[in-house]
Amino acid sequence: xxxxxxxxxxxxxxxxxxxxxxxxxxxxxxxxxxxxxxxxxxxxxxxxxxxxxxxxxxxxxxxxxxxxxxxxxxxxxxxxxxxxxxxxxxxxxxxxxxxxxxxxxxxxxxxxxxxxxxxxxxxxxxxxxxxxxxxxxxxxxxxxxxxxxxxxxxxxx
Amino acid sequence: xxxxxxxxxxxxxxxxxxxxxxxxxxxxxxxxxxxxxxxxxxxxxxxxxxxxxxxxxxxxxxxxxxxxxxxxxxxxxxxxxxxxxxxxxxxxxxxxxxxxxxxxxxxxxxxxxxxxxxxxxxxxxxxxxxxxxxxxxxxxxxxxxxxxxxxxxxxxxxxxxxxxxxxxxxxxxxxxxxxxxxxxxxxxxxxxxxxxxxxxxxxxxxxxxxxxxxxxxxxxx
Numbered sequence: 001x002x003x004x005x006x007x008x009x010x011x012x013x014x015x016x017x018x019x020x021x022x023x024x025x026x027x028x029x030x031x032x033x034x035x036x037x038x039x040x041x042x043x044x045x046x047x048x049x050x051x052x053x054x055x056x057x058x059x060x061x062x063x064x065x066x067x068x069x070x071x072x073x074x075x076x077x078x079x080x081x082x083x084x085x086x087x088x089x090x091x092x093x094x095x096x097x098x099x100x101x102x103x104x105x106x107x108x109x110x111x112x113x114x115x116x117x118x119x120x121x122x123x124x125x126x127x128x129x130x131x132x133x134x135x136x137x138x139x140x141x142x143x144x145x146x147x148x149x150x151x152x153x154x155x156x157x
Numbered sequence: 158x159x160x161x162x163x164x165x166x167x168x169x170x171x172x173x174x175x176x177x178x179x180x181x182x183x184x185x186x187x188x189x190x191x192x193x194x195x196x197x198x199x200x201x202x203x204x205x206x207x208x209x210x211x212x213x214x215x216x217x218x219x220x221x222x223x224x225x226x227x228x229x230x231x232x233x234x235x236x237x238x239x240x241x242x243x244x245x246x247x248x249x250x251x252x253x254x255x256x257x258x259x260x261x262x263x264x265x266x267x268x269x270x271x272x273x274x275x276x277x278x279x280x281x282x283x284x285x286x287x288x289x290x291x292x293x294x295x296x297x298x299x300x301x302x303x304x305x306x307x308x309x310x311x312x313x314x315x316x317x318x319x320x321x322x323x324x325x326x327x328x329x330x331x332x333x334x335x336x337x338x339x340x341x342x343x344x345x346x347x348x349x350x351x352x353x354x355x356x357x358x359x360x361x362x363x364x365x366x367x368x369x370x371x372x373x374x375x376x377x378x
Contacts, residue, residue, distance in 0.1 A: 029341050035348040087349050092302040094185045097238055097273035100302060119296055119356075126359050127352035130340075140344060 028141040029134075036142050038083045040128050041065040042075065049082055056135065056142050068125050077110050077117070080124045084110070172229030173207030174377070175320075178221055180237030180246050181213050189236050189271065192309040197234075197316050204320040206232075206377075216246035225262045232267045232377055234316050239272030239293075242279050255282045263288040267319060267377060271312050273297040276362035281369040290325045290371035294360040301350035304343060308354060311336045319377045326373040329365040333358070 031052075039049035044066040055061055068076065084091075084107050091103040095116065101109070109117035134140040177198065181190035190212060198208055209230075211220050216237065225233065235252065238245045243254040251257070255278060264287030270280070276293035284291050292315050300308035314335045318328040336358040343351035364371040 029345050031344055032346055032348045032351075035344075038348070084349075091349060093353065094188070094300045094302055094305060095273070096185055096189070096236075096271070096298040097240070098297075099184055116297065119299075122296075123299070123352055123356040127348070127355050130355055134344075139341075 028139055030143050031131075031140055033143055034086055035131070038086045039079055040131060041068065042071065042079065049079065052131065053142065055132075068128065073113060073118075073121070076121050076125065077113065080110050080121045081107050083124050084120070172227040173209045174229055174231040175201055175206050175208040176221075176224055176230045176233045177208055177210045177212070178216050178233070178235045178237070178246060178252060179210070179212040180216050182248050186237055188305060189309055189312075192306065193236060193313065193316075196310070197313045200317050201320045204322075206320055211246075214247055216252075217250045218246065218252050221246065221252050222262070226259075230266060232269070232316075232319060233263075234269045234271075236271040239270060239275040239279070241274045241277040242282075244270050244272055244275050244279060253279060253283070255279055258286075260286040262286075265289060267292075267325070267371075267375065269293070269315050269319070271298065276360070276370070280362060284369060284371045288371060289375045290364045290373070292328075292361070292363050292370070294357065295362055296356075296360045298357055298360070299353045300357075301347065301353050304347065304350045307339050307343065307350075308357065311339055311354065311357070322376055322378050324374055324376045325364050325371070329363045329373070332361070332363075336361075 036053035036056075037051055040052040040055050041050045041061075042048070043050055043061070043064050045064055050061055050065055055065075068079070071079070084103060087103050089103050091106075092100045093106060094100045098116070101116070106117075106120055110120050111117070131140060177193070179190045179193060180186040194212075198210065201208055209224050211217075211224065224230070235244060237252070238249065244252050246252045253262075263283045266288055267290045268280075268283050268288050269292040270276075271294075273294060274296055276291070276295045280291040280293045298312070311332070314332045315328060318331045323331065336354065340351050340354050340358065343354055362370050364373040
């Protein structure tokens with residue numbers, strides 16, 4: 001055991017602290033429940049938002065979704081606002097460049113297209129990309145996701 | 158009869174290898190300052206690295222300028238408001254701004270700025286002026302107030318790993334692992350917090366991300 005630790009440069013110096021074993025375990029991370037109701041994409045045929053719950057339970061939807069990179073700022077802003085509106089109004093985000101912003105202030109910045117608003121559009125977009133990637137690899141899943149749906153979601157990407 | 162000892166010449170006190178500068182004049186910087194005081198500086202001290210800490214009202218250019226040019230300073234770790242071309246201290250006092258600092262303030266040093274946007278222009282400029290490596294963020298450093306200590310822990314891992322003597326390349330790997338583990342963990346608790354932490358990882362710049370941020374093979378010791 002000691003020998004193993006010494007071979008590992010990191011472990012020999014300091015055990016890196018993570019919140020729990022869940023993050024390093026092979027079993028998929030069960031996403032927070034609120035995520036299921038947030039939009040994760042936009043249908044290319046109707047323009048309607050597709051929630052993460054729909055995306056996971058109806059894997060065929062993936063083929064009908066427009067790439068987020070094809071959307072203009074206005075639609076991306078609507079997409080971001082729709083996601084943020086699912087957050088509680090008590091949400092507060094600290095920014096080292098300024099002070100703390102409430103959920104409604106962030107939504108207002110996104111609608112105005114300010115620098116920080118555009119950054120929040122980027123933040124949501126990057127997160128959605130990560131969610132899709134991790135879901136397709138089976139590393140994330142929804143709480144109520146049946147094993148069949150999980151497999152179908154993984155194989156459709 | 159023993160020979161009388163020659164009087165010892167006064168030796169200059171050895172310079173601390175770590176120079177820390179922390180703003181704490183508003184709500185967000187105060188939080189990060191307190192975290193670094195409690196979790197980062199004691200750890201660095203345990204690694205037998207002396208720290209000169211310019212914090213609160215001492216986080217000003219006039220004090221920083223005198224300390225940073227002392228021989229023996231190897232790591233500068235700063236926290237405060239930043240912009241694409243500048244890093245500021247107490248009440249917005251400009252510590253570094255492109256074109257307004259001396260190259261010997263950064264030459265042969267590793268620089269970590271926990272600040273917004275400084276990786277965009279200031280970071281590469283610091284490396285052009287002779288810094289060995291730069292760590293910083295391209296856009297605003299954001300944090301979810303309900304999980305703020307997780308955000309500060311991830312950002313602070315840079316200083317801890319440097320203090321452990323890891324190469325910049327290994328520091329990058331360790332920091333990325335800590336970010337990734339915590340993003341996954343937060344994903345199960347609070348998706349918005351996970352999204353914000355994920356953004357900070359996307360904005361993090363190190364010499365491994367881009368050669369403009371210095372040499373990935375260097376280490377603090």
